Amino acid sequence: MPILEYAGKQHIVHRDIKPDNIILYNSNGTPVLIDFGAVRESMATVLNSQGNPTSSIVIGTPGLMPSEEAAGRPVYSSDL
Numbered sequence: 001m002p003i004l005e006y007a008g009k010q011h012i013v014h015r016d017i018k019p020d021n022i023i024l025y026n027s028n029g030t031p032v033l034i035d036f037g038a039v040r041e042s043m044a045t046v047l048n049s050q051g052n053p054t055s056s057i058v059i060g061t062p063g064l065m066p067s068e069e070a071a072g073r074p075v076y077s078s079d080l
Helices: 002-009
Strands: 022-024 031-033
Touching (some): 002 031
């Protein structure tokens, strides 16, 4: 979907792509991705005060999220 290409260029990962978050545009039936409430805006590594990398909060739908997302380490390809 073009929206995933655009989101990736903006350094955004949707994190909850599932059938419920895809609707069809009425006029031509084009699929549209909705519900960007769980996006992750940056994939940069963040260090805590002890200098250790921090984990991301796990957001997604069990059974539909990739293993790296379930582990709290999403990457841009997680949306694919």
